[in-house]
Amino acid sequence: MGQYAAPLRDMQFVLNELLDVEAELKGMPRHAELDADTINQVLGEAGKFCEEVLFPLNQSGDQEGCVYEGDGVVKTPTGFKEAYRQYVEAGWPALSCEPEYGGQGLPKFVNNALFEMMNSANQAWTMYPGLSHGAYECLTAHGTPEQQKVYLPKLVAGTWTGTMCLTEPHCGTDLGMLRTKAESYGDGSYSLSGTKIFISSGEHDLAENIVHLVLARLPDAPPGTKGISLFIVPKFIPAPDGEPGQRNAIKCGSIEHKMGIHGNATCVMNLDNAKGWLVGEPNRGLQAMFVMMNAARLGVAMQGLGLTEVAYQNSLAYAKERLQMRSLSGPKAPDKPADPIIVHPDVRRMLLTQKAYAEGARAFSYWAAVQIDRELSHADEAVRKDASDLVALLTPVLKAFLSDNAFECTNHALQVFGGHGYIAEWGMEQYVRDARINMIYEGTNAVQALDLLGRKVLADMGAKLKKFGKLVTEFVEAEGVKPEMQEFVNPLADIGEKVQKLTMEIGMKAMQNPDEVGAAAVPYLRTVGHLVFSYFWARMARIALDKEASGDPFYKSKLATARFYFARLLPETAATIRMARAGAKPLMEIDEALF
Template sequence: MPVYKAPVEDVLFLLGDVFPIARHNNLPGFADATPDTVEAILGEGAKLCEEIFAPLNLSGDQEGCTRNADGSVTTPKGFKEAYEAYAQGGWMGLSVPEEFGGQGLPTLLSIVMQEFVSSSNLALGMYPGLTQGAIAALLVHGTAEQKHLYVPKMVEGVWTGTMNLTEPHCGTDLGLLKTKAVPNGDGSYAITGTKIFISAGEHDMAENIVHLVLARIEGAPAGTKGISLFIVPKFIVKEDGTPGAGNGVSCGSLEHKMGIHGNATCVMNYDGAKGWLLGEANRGLNAMFVMMNEARLAVGVQGLAQSEVAYQNAVSYAKDRLQGRALTGPKFPDKPADPIIVHPDVRRTLLSIKAINEAARALVLWTALKSDIAHRSSDPAERQAADDHMGLLTPVVKGVLTDLGFDNAVKAQQMFGGHGYIEEWGMSQFVRDARITMIYEGANGIQAMDLVGRKLAKDGGRAVMAFFNEVGAFCQENAGDEELKAFVGPLQKGLADLQQATMWFMQNAMANPDNAGAGATDYMHLFGTVVMGYMWGLMVKAAQAKKAQGNGAAEKMDAKLLTGRFYMDRLMPETATRLARISSGSQSTMALPVDAF
């Protein structure tokens, strides 16, 4: 049976020492997030995930969901009770304003909880995760009546939410969608069409499901400019706020998937279903992007989460599995063989995962903190800078952390040898579940193109220049610190490679856009390597300060420093390879005739 322990101590280090959230007590909700409160919240969240969610992960994968003859869907045994424990614990509304039944706490605490939930049981965690995304869209674009009708019930957890974008003939290119909306004459619309790959589209865990559906109003412009977003509940809500008659929406079938078997991924049929416009007509993508940006950050967290749980199980196995002797002589002479963790290649593999996980967690929380600032600060300049950060870093978080999450799950599986290929050990599930994170909410190639094609040049490059200046200033300020020398030097080199790659695009992508397309994924990963290197710079500086304070933290901080040193020695040099690939241009990529493939 796989194991999982939520990384509470690492999160507390990040929130207390690296990005001290007490500095932001001027923001709404932050003054309530005292150190004791945060520690208590994380402790309770960890308990829920370790004791209730994690034990259902393997069994949920093996059982999967079942579509019944009447179109209803039954989730795996124990899922409904676990979901109810999550809802009753108030986790759904952790960061939702109090007027809608939430607790109004910082968003970054919800992001932490998303990691814990996604590590312990990704498929189960998707049900509340999608609901939280739908809540966000309703809070930003809903009318006062819509917010008060739907959000409190969703915060309570008795109703859940979904997002319905994809159709059989269109995924990324939503301008091709065919689902239509016809005005009913009473302010509602009749929604007709088919949506596919709808996560949590039908299930037995809530009394109502609030679908957010993209559709085209009759007579609307072609392409993305004619798309609107609609609220289409499974059951039409009565005047007293309770579910009434069934709506014209049903689950046609369940997708048979590689992973996340415990989540009901549905083909949803809309047959004149009653829906209500959310936001402005023909501006549905604007409203949906609130949910999609939330989802992209959450999916990046899922990549980290699968990497973390896979790593924990690989470490446990490597400390226990006896195989051969250390190259420098027996380390455990009292045993018939040494545990495999003594072998350099095993340690290289595990340290690579560990170094990425810790930097990725810092990146996620840094970005989540920026989200809180962007939405809660009263300072327009501060909000704009935070929003710039979110726009620039969201494709990096989603694309890089999910690519690495899958790679790391495979590396962790490799530690088990043949046992990793056997389902009972659970490593296969981590690999299979991690794979979807690279695909949904915008495949990672799209994330790379979004970064290179849109985010770099946005507002005259304001966001990327701010990032360059921040990392450059950190390097300059700490250049004379002998204790940081081993970290600052590689970070400076990585930053220089990133700046050179950016300049190369500026000089070569306008005349030939294929140069941007051919180098986009390498650029995204180059950016990710540098930003995680910057996270290590911040963590190492904080760890040195914490170690100097004493308080029994020396051993843990030494581990942090050694892991950071490994990142700089072994992973940061990859920036040079990425730069060389980018600078080679698109000629060899585009030269081969189509028929020669």
């Protein structure tokens, strides 16, 4: 079945030593009294829940899967419902929600760390409550006071869950093509009809009600994305007392049989004059839904980190125990018939790749979560604005870079196991299957790349990118004169300059031919991803150097991993920059008939 232990030591390193969250919270009046000890205690309890309750259900849930029982009824794998009951009773859904709706009011970064552990332990199960947070954020931002009063306390308590219903059989990312119709009943409610597909957690038996947020068109809506409205369509229409009442005409017609994430129901949802209520303004539903979509993209980033971490833990344990051949430099375990495979350089390459990408992702994603808290809660308006810009800029990088890396790392984990890797009982092949899906949904990683380059960088002439560049420059200027930091600062400064030049070059070419953006976007995003990781690995190396003399092997390991990252992973950018510069011509000049 494998193993999972919450990586609390590294989580505490990132939060307390790298990000100094206790000091950060002093600038946020609502969180100013929260201390690191309290946060550590919360995460420790969360780790126990993930290790003891969720992880034992991961493999069995994958093998059993969800079952469509007909007439809109879906049964989740054995144990999922009981685990969800324990999750709700312990108060985990309310962790970072507003106290006025029954939440505990903790910072978003605490909830983010919880979801890393939950995704490591059981991604399929975690998607049920995960989507509820997106629905909560959307209704908090755009719901009417009446809607908030009815729905938010239930979502916060976890007794109701949420979904986002966007995709239709004929349109995925191109939401301007959607056909689901909404017509007014004249009493403030609407009748919705249409079909949505690929709806994660669209039906299940965990909670007493499901709150679907549905994109649809009003009769007089303009074409394209400017004519999309957003509606609340609950599975059970709330009764006057706020409890689930009449069954609504939105039902699951079937569930998909997927390559992975079998424990989560991916549903076809049919709306047949289902009753719904408008969220926000007519024809401005996509803007409201973006709140949920961005939350989901950050959630996918945490899925990537979670799978990278658990795959690494298992392949590391295996590599220390599995005996195969002798070290090329002579036996390392002469008392045994062969050496453990961790002595072999290429096995170490795969393990260190997983370790570097996991720890880099943890630093990046936790920092991003702190920026979200800054955006929402900091006392200084300028700080809030800068944090908002950085989150907007880097959300597509988080989603795509972390999920791309997770697929690479889970493949490495499978490879470390050799023949046992693709045998189901060892669990590694499940992580590969699950990780591959994460690269596709919530906007494929190519769509994330287009969003980064086209909307977040070129659209504002690089203004948001310069804000992150300023962080890099300040660190380089502060540390570049110190001899012990040269091996980290010099490559960081180099990749920073290269990203700046590459951005300007692509921008100039795109003014002549818009296809240049599409041709460069994917390698450009990977280049920016490495810029971000270089920044955080250099910062972590600084801390490790300062504390190496303590004798704590944690810092020695951190420093060695930083050196590996700069020596073996960052050089990927030599290729990605060259690919981005190759432009559109090699892709577009070939006639379609010649494919």
